[in-house]
Structures are given as structure tokens and as C-alpha cells.
Amino acid sequence: MNEGDFTCPAYRAIDLLQEKWVLHIVRTLLTGPKGFNELSREVGGCNPATLAQRLDHLEALGIVKKTVQSVMPPKTSYRLTASGQALIEVVEAIDRWARRHLKDPAPARRT
């Protein structure tokens, strides 16, 4: 299947970060802890099934921490762990690159 170099940390990191929505989720959580629907709205466009799966994955990797505040009127909180917070450097690098090189390859018309 994939014969990529999994002994290389960067290779594995890329594999992780290129999963759909992961970077959007991390970027959104960098602004603070959020509940499920709140996160869903701010990420924009990710459906609950995918979001739940991604959050599970990120939690398993120790990037996100899930806290259940109350069970009955459901209240959950997703926050970044220290590892997750450290991704701010990646997000900022992307942001800097975007500002400089991604002028506006705009999709033909603006809404």
C-alpha cells in the first residue's frame, strides 16, 4: 500500500495533518475550547460524522482533550493539549505563506 517512510516523524506528521478538516479543527481550537456544535459551526462545512471521527483520532493522538462537563443536558468541551497548542507554529507558517502567495485565485466570482 503506502511505502512512505514512516520512520520519519515529518512524514507521519504530514499524513496526520493532511486528513480532511484536521488543520481547520486545530486552527479553530487555537482560539479556545469549544463544544461540538460550536466547533462544527466555526470550522464550517464539516459534517458531524466526520467531525466526530476526526476528534476521536486527534484525541487518540493526544492533540485534543475531550471533557464531558455534564451528561444529561449534554455539554462537552474540546480543547487542545500542549502538543495541539504547539501546532500554532504550523498554522502560523501556513498563514504567513497564504498572505504572501495566495493573493486571490478567487473562484471566478465573488458572492
Next chain:
Amino acid sequence: MNEGDFTCPAYRAIDLLQEKWVLHIVRTLLTGPKGFNELSREVGGCNPATLAQRLDHLEALGIVKKTVQSVMPPKTSYRLTASGQALIEVVEAIDRWARRHLKDPAPARRT
């Protein structure tokens, strides 16, 4: 469908970079120009159909430049443009993060 903030450069950059194989391709091309099969081997695991599609996309975005050196004994060369080279900062940020936070959650040893 996606209600993400496309007026935000970072949002668009993330959308772009999270496409499967894109970061792997860029990272590989940072080590110098490569031919199609050569790139395919070094990226590891990406099949030709996907690779061709990604390269088309990256070329359309001005991140990669394709040069056909000879037609008959086919020889092509893919290289990063200035914009593409600038992504080294993103790749290095990922690399730094990976070294610090992605110890070795590698489950599968090898085949």
C-alpha cells in the same frame, strides 16, 4: 456545502494543503526537481492517477512548474516555483513539531 471563510487566506491555504499527498509532494520537491516516476517513488504510495491530478492542480495554482524536456523518450521535470519553495517554512514547522511531539506512536512496525 462548505460555509468556511474563503475570504481568509489561511482558510484557503489549509484547504489546499490538506489535499491528500500535496504536502508529501511539496516536501519531496523541496529536495530538487524530479521526473514523474522518480517523484512517485520518493513520495511513496501515491498512485499515478492521483499524482497526475495533484500535479495538475499544483501547477494551476502556480506552486509547481512542469517542464517537458523531450517528448519521445519521455522526460518531464517537475520543480517548485518561488511560491512552492516558500512552503519550506510550513514543511519545516511541521518537521519541528513532529520531532518534538510525535515521538513514536507508530503502531505497525513494518510489513
Next chain:
DNA sequence: CCATAGTAGTATATAATGTCAAGTGCTTGA
């Protein structure tokens, strides 16, 4: 001369993945 391997891809069928729409159980507010 013919098989093998290398170049850059394309074709097609199938597997994996993501999305849509709706639904669950429960509470609060009107």
C-alpha cells in the same frame, strides 16, 4: 531479434472515504 526495464502517464473497476438528511434522548425557553 525479442524480452526486460525504464520514461510519462491513462483507463477502468473497485475500495475507501466523506457527505447529506434524518433521528436519538434530553433540557430549556416561549
Next chain:
DNA sequence: TCAAGCACTTGACATTATATACTACTATGG
């Protein structure tokens, strides 16, 4: 009482990626 919010789950459907084989051509070796 009824709509709306919370945090998800489920199942059908669509999109996307994959494996595998193949095109067309050259160059090398037996």
C-alpha cells in the same frame, strides 16, 4: 406544548483514491 438547542449516531449516497493493467516509445542485454 412546541420549537430549538445539545452531542452525537445511523444509513444511503456521492466523491475520491486505489490497484492493476495498459499505451507508446527507447535503450540494453542475451
